[in-house]
Amino acid sequence: MAPPFTPEHELFRKTLRDYVVRELAPHALEWDEAGIFPREIFRDLAELGALGVNYPEEVGGSGGDFWHAVVLAEELVHSRNSGVNMGVLVQSQIATPIIQEIGTAEQKKEFLAPALAGEKIAALGISEPDAGSDVAHLRTTARRSGDDYVIDGAKMWITNGTRADFITLAVRTGGPGYGGISLVTFPTDVKGFSVSKKLEKVGNLSSDTALLFFEDCRIPVRYLLGEENQGFYHVMTNFQGERLVAAIGAVSGMDQMVAEALRYGNERQAFDKPLIKFQVWRHRFADHLTSIEAARWLTYRACDLFARKEPAVKEISMAKLFAGDLIQRVVYDCMQFHGGMGYVVETPVARAFRDARLLSIGGGTSEVMKEIIAKLVPGF
Structure with missing residues (x-):
């Protein structure tokens, strides 16, 4: 099996590498020392078509395939800054694909399209202080109250967490175990949401990683991704x-x-x-x-x-x-x-x-x- 990289993939590779080597690599040490990289990087990569390289054009993507995403992950390495790479890949390939897959037209317009345009920063909220890969035991709850969910709990190790505009959030809407888990899109300007602290890590220093708290946070039920209790x-x-x-x-x-x-x-x-x-x-x-x-x-x-x-x-x-x-x-x-x-x-x-x-x-x-x-x- 040979990887199906076409001339189109290789052109994207060259364009992306030129940008990464010219605009990102010279600042690698500076951004690590600052503990953050500029928000404008998301917009710059969006203008290159990199954030949405494997998303359909109707949501602001470039219409490429998954092998374009492979090129993205390979070429970001030339930034010489793993924190930048992590923040960008969470934005493009980790927090947002599920919105494209099962999100409503409204969710794609409100969350996905602005993320692919670099206008909103995305995070994925699954891990908690007491549950990482053991997702079936997550404790953050979303209680139904009329046309809203009321969310309470905490999330841990959240990349882009200190400045995310929205979170693709795993919550418990049902009983214990894997059968009671749902996914929602959560805008971070909701009352009751707070960034408890930015975590000081051994490495990936320019990537902001956060502990997040949710206290009586209300979001509309229409922000549910897919079906209730089917999120696992x-x-x-x-x-x-x-x-x-x-x-x-x-x-x-x-x-x-x-x-x-x-x-x-x-x-x-x-x-x-x-x-x-x-x-x-x-x-x-x-x-x-x-x-x-x-x-x-x-x-x-x-x-x-x-x-x-x-x-x-x-x-x-x-x-x-x-x-x-x-x-x-x-x-x-x-x-x-x-x-x-x-x-x-x-x-x-x-x-x-x-x-x-x-x-x-x-x-x-x-x-x-x-x-x-x-x-x-x-x-x-």
Whole structure:
């Protein structure tokens, strides 16, 4: 199987990379130090057609396919800032696809179209202080009161959370377990909503991640996404897109790190020869290149199934597990290879070292991926 990248995909790739390298990469360290990146980045990417690259034109998209989204995730890596990449991908590929899939015309007009235009910032609100991948036990409630839902609870680890204009929000509208969960579109200007705090993270520093509170927040029932108490399936579907984007970004990030390490290793001399000429490093990088290629094709296989709307939970879980764990070893060695320069934050590999740690945690830990795989393969 070859990835079906057409000349149209490659033109988008070139346009996007030119923008990312020119407009984003020079500010990577500055935005990490600021703990945020400019809101205008969303609008700039929208003008390139990047935020809605795989959405229909009638909602403000560019009419592309899922492989355009693959290109988006691959090329954002050249920003050298994982926080920017995360914020943009939540906006484009994580918080909004479900609105396109099951939202009403009103919801698409009020929430989706402005998000794809970069006018409103989107967040996904699923994880809570006591429930992450264990979605069936979420506690945030939405109680019916006339033509409104009254929402109470808290959400945790919410990317774009401190400045989101709306949240695609998972709430409990029914009884305990997976059967009582619904999804709603939640505008953040509602009375009773508050950002409790911005979380200080190890990495992805320019991405705002928040703890959110909801106290007697009223939204109209028409903001329900799909059918009441049927949200669990859609949350699980949404997880697949999030995990796949993480695997795509991990593979692209490893490509970049190894390429830069090889370049450095040919320039840096030690004991009268380039670093890369030492067998210990030649063999180490040969192993990594082999594993990265395996990760690429496992991920592309998952992308192919996902793009064709075929069952892909096993393959996506495997791709995220393999790529998310592999990047931990690759970034460690790339940092070690740079010596002292790999330990200062002005060097991209130093920032990558702290940022990559999230890839085996966020969107479902590696341990959760293993449990999912074990449940889907006979014999366990």
